[in-house]
Amino acid sequence: MAATASEPAGxxxxxxxxxxxxxxxxVSVVGLVRRATAEAPKKGGTLRVGFYIEAATMDxxxxxxxxxxxxxxxxxxxxxxxxxxxxxxPGLAExxxxxxxxTLVFKLRRGVKFHDGTDFNAEAARFNFDRMKTEPxxxxxxxxxxxxxxxxxxxxAIKLNLKRPDAALLATLxxxxxxxxxxxxxxxxxxxxxxxxxxxxxxxxEFVEWIKDDHLLIKRNESYWNKEGGPYLDRxxxxxxxxxxxxxxxxxxxxIDVIDYVQPRDVAAVKADRNVAVVDVxxxxxxxxxxxxxxxxxxxxxxxxxxxxxxxxxxxxxxxxLNVGRPANGxxxxxxxxxxxxxxxxxxxLAKARAKLAEGGQSGGFTFTMTTNNLPINIQEAEVIQAxxxxxxxxMKIKLVDAATLLSDGNSRNFDMISYQWSGxxxxxxxxxxxxxxxxxxSLNWSGISNPQIDSLLDRTREVSSQAERxxxxxxxxxxxxxxxxxxFIVHPVEPKAFSPRVQGxxxxxxxxxxxxxxxxx
Amino acid sequence: xxxxxLHRLAATVPVLLLVTAGVFALLHxxxxxxxxxxxxxxxDAEAKASLRKELGLDRPIHEQYAAWMRRLLRGDLxxxxxxxxxxxxxxxxxxRPSLELALLAMAVSLLIAFPVGIVSAARRNTAxxxxxxxxxxxxxxxxxxxxALLLIFLFGVTLRWLPISGYTDPVxxxxxxxxxxxxxxxxxxxxxxxxITRTLRSSMLEALGEDYVRTARAKGLSEWRxxxxxxxxxxxIPVVTVLGLQLGTLIGGAVITEYVFALPGVGRLVVExxxxxxxxxxxxxxxxxxxxxxxxxLLVDLLYGWIDPRIRYR
Numbered sequence: 001m002a003a004t005a006s007e008p009a010g011x012x013x014x015x016x017x018x019x020x021x022x023x024x025x026x027v028s029v030v031g032l033v034r035r036a037t038a039e040a041p042k043k044g045g046t047l048r049v050g051f052y053i054e055a056a057t058m059d060x061x062x063x064x065x066x067x068x069x070x071x072x073x074x075x076x077x078x079x080x081x082x083x084x085x086x087x088x089x090p091g092l093a094e095x096x097x098x099x100x101x102x103t104l105v106f107k108l109r110r111g112v113k114f115h116d117g118t119d120f121n122a123e124a125a126r127f128n129f130d131r132m133k134t135e136p137x138x139x140x141x142x143x144x145x146x147x148x149x150x151x152x153x154x155x156x157a158i159k160l161n162l163k164r165p166d167a168a169l170l171a172t173l174x175x176x177x178x179x180x181x182x183x184x185x186x187x188x189x190x191x192x193x194x195x196x197x198x199x200x201x202x203x204x205x206e207f208v209e210w211i212k213d214d215h216l217l218i219k220r221n222e223s224y225w226n227k228e229g230g231p232y233l234d235r236x237x238x239x240x241x242x243x244x245x246x247x248x249x250x251x252x253x254x255x256i257d258v259i260d261y262v263q264p265r266d267v268a269a270v271k272a273d274r275n276v277a278v279v280d281v282x283x284x285x286x287x288x289x290x291x292x293x294x295x296x297x298x299x300x301x302x303x304x305x306x307x308x309x310x311x312x313x314x315x316x317x318x319x320x321x322l323n324v325g326r327p328a329n330g331x332x333x334x335x336x337x338x339x340x341x342x343x344x345x346x347x348x349x350l351a352k353a354r355a356k357l358a359e360g361g362q363s364g365g366f367t368f369t370m371t372t373n374n375l376p377i378n379i380q381e382a383e384v385i386q387a388x389x390x391x392x393x394x395x396m397k398i399k400l401v402d403a404a405t406l407l408s409d410g411n412s413r414n415f416d417m418i419s420y421q422w423s424g425x426x427x428x429x430x431x432x433x434x435x436x437x438x439x440x441x442x443s444l445n446w447s448g449i450s451n452p453q454i455d456s457l458l459d460r461t462r463e464v465s466s467q468a469e470r471x472x473x474x475x476x477x478x479x480x481x482x483x484x485x486x487x488x489f490i491v492h493p494v495e496p497k498a499f500s501p502r503v504q505g506x507x508x509x510x511x512x513x514x515x516x517x518x519x520x521x522x
Numbered sequence: 523x524x525x526x527x528l529h530r531l532a533a534t535v536p537v538l539l540l541v542t543a544g545v546f547a548l549l550h551x552x553x554x555x556x557x558x559x560x561x562x563x564x565x566d567a568e569a570k571a572s573l574r575k576e577l578g579l580d581r582p583i584h585e586q587y588a589a590w591m592r593r594l595l596r597g598d599l600x601x602x603x604x605x606x607x608x609x610x611x612x613x614x615x616x617x618r619p620s621l622e623l624a625l626l627a628m629a630v631s632l633l634i635a636f637p638v639g640i641v642s643a644a645r646r647n648t649a650x651x652x653x654x655x656x657x658x659x660x661x662x663x664x665x666x667x668x669x670a671l672l673l674i675f676l677f678g679v680t681l682r683w684l685p686i687s688g689y690t691d692p693v694x695x696x697x698x699x700x701x702x703x704x705x706x707x708x709x710x711x712x713x714x715x716x717x718i719t720r721t722l723r724s725s726m727l728e729a730l731g732e733d734y735v736r737t738a739r740a741k742g743l744s745e746w747r748x749x750x751x752x753x754x755x756x757x758x759i760p761v762v763t764v765l766g767l768q769l770g771t772l773i774g775g776a777v778i779t780e781y782v783f784a785l786p787g788v789g790r791l792v793v794e795x796x797x798x799x800x801x802x803x804x805x806x807x808x809x810x811x812x813x814x815x816x817x818x819x820l821l822v823d824l825l826y827g828w829i830d831p832r833i834r835y836r
Contacts, residue, residue: 056560056604136573246671249674252679255686404555405554411558
């Protein structure tokens, strides 16, 4: 495939990574793709999808849960969307231009109707942005904070006036913050929209029903505006199956056709199963541990470095993640255009770790507590890390907590070292700014890092619009983070998804969302 | 009898008060916050604070409890924080699968436990008895989740006789509904059957040594009639006690089984609610589970009188 305009020349890393993933799952992926090209897509059938948890709400502006997005991407459409290489392509907006760094003009697609029959136009788009900014329960406020106001230029053009330059905004609008809901449905249905999204979207599938705790059903939008390709499926039925093993067995037994995630421990076995096709989707995620800079021991930079040098990431990724992922050099995943492959992950070096201990005034070692989720893979990782740091005379205690306690401990900075598993965002800004920028009050900057150099780098990444220049800045940032260590970065996981061999035409996009527009059943 | 029921019902009030106050205190002492859990990815402190205020979570804990109590006295269990729906709606949606599962599991356990228990007692210290004991030990020792996975592997994946997970309403589709509940009911029923088998066997052995059994045998009654007419009925009291206690546990506590089989029951609801720190929902469900426990035990007490006419309540 030819390089897209948004892809900088010489960016071999992402391609290498994608190739590696493709090779790893060669048989199954080739199967999916080849069959898809050999046969003409067929209309019809119900796709049965198993998710680990039920959706929380059908209102994209109020949603704070990842599983919701999986469903939204089939019902609602954002102004712009992602391609497989994380390039940005037109969605409900036909095109866009940026006359200056604080203005973004969208030309909207004509002839698009919401499922309730009303027109999608500039007024509808403005209504959506206003709602995201003003609705008291809106979870999107932070994402659209840089937008000052929205002007309607004509029926099919809007202008976003920004408070400050925001190079990441376009990528943000590929997800919930860019999704358009029918103003009529919002006004008439109110809070009920959270349970019933009938008529609310413009996407290839329409909401039918949501029987809580049982299933959520959507059907093909017969008058979908995009006549290229699908939607082919008659219906999609989502079901919550909380247990991973049972979810996988349900797929193997043919009760469902798709599962959203295969645990690393199951990947090898599933790939050997001819009745299941696995697609390795390299993710945007960044799994790390935040180190508390506001209290001992990690307010001491040398001790943070001692810890980092005592870790063997290769061993963790191989032993705990079973190679379903890649050692991390920083917060930016290899799938991103901003990933700098010339920066190696921090290497294990016990001599250096001991020297750093001495430099930090703790040559005999020190003791700290790791707070992490009480889940099998997290516990394994904690135990491996515990053993690794012990060899550098560092004693680590493990505190296992549930997700709500983890959030509360993090927000109140009640930790020494705490697990943070971030699902990632298409623009590197989403994996960096809110974690490392000095911020008063609540933020995801749990480490409490406040470094003028990092702050100014982060601000510049938002102001500069050239991708090549931004990439350089993110490289600089990654190096600085490896030195300052607000986090120790562990792994960029791969998110394998598994399908019944009947499922054809799936396109893996690294944001992990399953868009079923062009999917069909043999 | 009527007075007994009234007495027992009156006694439930302090029990429920204690349970709700205890759960309320425990929940609020546990670290974690429903708003953080709900808006994990949002850093908008203002939005979080306003939502906290709207839900009254910014007030002192005793005020929150008093407000909850006031609503309860009006028959209002409040709304779930996570999905905004009335607690009673959340629970009523989940209670049916749990009740059906509990009753079916109980039926499975009785179907297994009675023949095995009776034969074990009647043929004490024979190979049959030892087989029965082995079965009971297996049932008690086998962890629920493991048994569930083994059953799924055998009947769902390999033989494909039964669905692996999910729930079909047996009222709407009787056959499919029963099929969807069969594996979970067997999973739960087997452990319960083991307990009942042991209880029944030991209480029957005790009854078999009584004088009236010797008299019955001396009258020339067949062994089966002795067991059915004299031994079994007298051995039932402990069994009914166990059953009553287990019914309460089954309704609210089949968490693992509901989780593994993706059944939308009360047990899973309460665990999900605890993880989300959905205070009103946890409170409401625990209150109803406690009530269920109390009522099933009351039922057991009333059954005693029916099984053994010597037991009379004043």
